[in-house]
Amino acid sequence: MDINKRTILWIVFSVSLVILWNEWMISNGKPSMFSSNTEQTAKAPVSPAATVLPATGGVTTGAPGDSADPAAFKSERITITTDVIKVDIDTLGAQVKRLELLKFKGAGNPGWFGGCFGLFKACQPDAGKENEVLFDEGANHTYVAQSGLIGGPFPTHNTGFTVLPGVRTLGDGKQIQLVMEAVQGGVKLTKTFTFTRGDYVIDVRDSVSNVGTTPVSPQLYMQLVHDGNKPVGDSFFNSSYTGPTLYTPQDKYQKLTFEKIEKATLEDEKKGTDAAMKGLHPQKADGGWFAISQHFFVSAFIPPANIARDIFTKKLSTNLYAIGNVVSLPTLAPGASAALDSKLYSGPQIAHLLEPVSPGLELVKDYGWLTIIAKPIFWVMEHIHSVLGNWGWTIIAFTILIKLAFFPLSAAGYRSMAKMKLVTPKMQAIRERYKGDPQKMNQATMELYKTEKINPLGGCLPILIQMPVFIALYWVLNASVEIRGAPWIGWITDLAQHDPWCILPVLYAISMFITTKLNPAPADPMQAKMMLFMPLAFSVMFFFFPSGLVLYWVVNNVLSIGQQWVITKKYAPAAAK
Numbered sequence: 001m002d003i004n005k006r007t008i009l010w011i012v013f014s015v016s017l018v019i020l021w022n023e024w025m026i027s028n029g030k031p032s033m034f035s036s037n038t039e040q041t042a043k044a045p046v047s048p049a050a051t052v053l054p055a056t057g058g059v060t061t062g063a064p065g066d067s068a069d070p071a072a073f074k075s076e077r078i079t080i081t082t083d084v085i086k087v088d089i090d091t092l093g094a095q096v097k098r099l100e101l102l103k104f105k106g107a108g109n110p111g112w113f114g115g116c117f118g119l120f121k122a123c124q125p126d127a128g129k130e131n132e133v134l135f136d137e138g139a140n141h142t143y144v145a146q147s148g149l150i151g152g153p154f155p156t157h158n159t160g161f162t163v164l165p166g167v168r169t170l171g172d173g174k175q176i177q178l179v180m181e182a183v184q185g186g187v188k189l190t191k192t193f194t195f196t197r198g199d200y201v202i203d204v205r206d207s208v209s210n211v212g213t214t215p216v217s218p219q220l221y222m223q224l225v226h227d228g229n230k231p232v233g234d235s236f237f238n239s240s241y242t243g244p245t246l247y248t249p250q251d252k253y254q255k256l257t258f259e260k261i262e263k264a265t266l267e268d269e270k271k272g273t274d275a276a277m278k279g280l281h282p283q284k285a286d287g288g289w290f291a292i293s294q295h296f297f298v299s300a301f302i303p304p305a306n307i308a309r310d311i312f313t314k315k316l317s318t319n320l321y322a323i324g325n326v327v328s329l330p331t332l333a334p335g336a337s338a339a340l341d342s343k344l345y346s347g348p349q350i351a352h353l354l355e356p357v358s359p360g361l362e363l364v365k366d367y368g369w370l371t372i373i374a375k376p377i378f379w380v381m382e383h384i385h386s387v388l389g390n391w392g393w394t395i396i397a398f399t400i401l402i403k404l405a406f407f408p409l410s411a412a413g414y415r416s417m418a419k420m421k422l423v424t425p426k427m428q429a430i431r432e433r434y435k436g437d438p439q440k441m442n443q444a445t446m447e448l449y450k451t452e453k454i455n456p457l458g459g460c461l462p463i464l465i466q467m468p469v470f471i472a473l474y475w476v477l478n479a480s481v482e483i484r485g486a487p488w489i490g491w492i493t494d495l496a497q498h499d500p501w502c503i504l505p506v507l508y509a510i511s512m513f514i515t516t517k518l519n520p521a522p523a524d525p526m527q528a529k530m531m532l533f534m535p536l537a538f539s540v541m542f543f544f545f546p547s548g549l550v551l552y553w554v555v556n557n558v559l560s561i562g563q564q565w566v567i568t569k570k571y572a573p574a575a576a577k
Contacts, residue, residue, distance in 0.1 A: 042441020082446035093157030096145035153185035200347025209337040223324025228258035240295030275371035296481035373472035392488025495548035509539035511557035
């Protein structure tokens with residue numbers, strides 16, 4: 001069988017890119033290329049003030065606020081400022097309505113074609129001037145954290161709360177607290193929000209007191225509400241996952257999508273059941289957390305550990321969805337009280353910040369199916385960065401280390417390529433001699449390989465081993481907020497975004513062209529032309545890849561060219577003879 005080794009290499013590379021693209025689509029909440037598209041059309045969200053709380057115990061609670069008209073309450077927002085976050089909490093329901101990250105700037109909109117060569121720079125909004133905002137509520141966007149009590153006409157996220165006096169800015173202190181109270185249905189709910197210096201965790205204590213004359217059995221619910229829209233600046237080539245995620249000790253980490261919730265809702269409405277919604281995730285647990293994840297950031301509610309809770313997801317209204325927990329409180333006699341301590345993390349997906357908050361929370365930093373490779377890669381890169389202090393040079397140093405680690409395999413592959421180049425005239429002679437008899441042509445070719453001690457697949461192994469590293473590094477650069485906004489030199493001001501001037505993709509195309517020229521040429525002229533065209537085709541794809549990833553591949557190619565040139569030169573005397 002006549003095997004063209006370089007064709008096989010391109011097939012391996014092409015298939016790897018297809019797999020990478022498919023995994024990228026799945027990770028970003030898009031349907032797989034190999035399954036049907038069920039994505040819903042996004043519409044403007046409605047205010048969560050009209051939402052319905054989840055059903056518990058088989059009984060629908062009805063709309064919160066039925067016993068207290070929220071329209072009659074004049075709400076205001078209380079702003080709390082620490083060194084890392086600025087939070088607005090509404091007195092209507094003690095809802096977290098806005099949360100601004102003071103240490104992270106917004107990404108802005110990079111434009112459809114990435115502003116290549118500066119052609120579209122004038123059309124792009126300024127990025128990096130405004131702080132990143134997580135929780136927020138506006139005409140076309142809803143993202144809030146809510147909690148309250150069900151099981152009776154008790155305070156909910158539509159009940160007016162009274163704010164106790166206190167400090168609103170952290171200043172020189174270590175902690176500040178915001179205390180809010182509401183009384184309804186014979187139950188007093190006191191919410192205490194505790195903010196700590198340097199911490200993205202908001203400690204939330206819900207104290208429930210029976211101030212009535214009969215026993216009560218309230219349940220505490222907490223939920224995150226989000227519309228189904230993609231973030232501003234999100235496009236087909238610059239997309240990221242935004243949606244509900246959860247973790248339970250039994251079922252571990254799960255990633256849902258708003259589209260799945262929408263589809264399950266439609267199925268349940270059609271059949272008159274709730275089976276489809278219940279099939280999305282576990283319904284009960286005694287630990288864990290739930291969250292809304294997005295690119296680089298996450299907001300997660302962590303109820304008290306080792307306490308049974310019901311888990312729910314729900315479509316609240318058109319293009320508005322919720323994920324949450326319901327925790328049962330003990331029956332409270334008149335005068336009795338109980339309290340639950342929960343956490344609300346809202347900040348960057350940085351592993352060493354997430355791990356102490358709750359088991360499994362670091363998994364929201366999603367490296368895809370190559371996590372087992374990606375985690376060690378980032379660990380090594382973190383240590384290199386601690387020395388170099390620049391993520392661009394860190395990527396270059398990491399590439400050199402990878403090249404050194406794979407040097408024996410690469411050298412074997414390049415030796416095989418050099419030998420193949422030497423016998424190319426003999427292979428062409430065999431093709432001419434047996435062009436009418438493919439079977440004899442293949443037999444003669446294999447005899448030539450055997451005589452010259454050439455493994456026609458010898459160059460494939462280094463590529464096969466390096467492709468998982470390449471794909472894992474893509475996820476590292478795509479998921480690591482540490483690299484977001486990190487500059488390298490000159491025009492590269494954000495290694496997590498594509499090259500704004502397309503210089504690196506062009507350098508990649510040149511390096512691939514040189515690599516192609518160093519390899520043995522295919523006998524088929526049409527195939528030879530295709531091989532020269534392939535670097536250009538892949539370079540176009542690299543226009544949309546993170547510049548840090550393209551930097552890795554350019555440096556890798558340059559090192560490979562040097563290594564291949566040295567080995568080829570070694571065999572040049574034999575070629576002359």
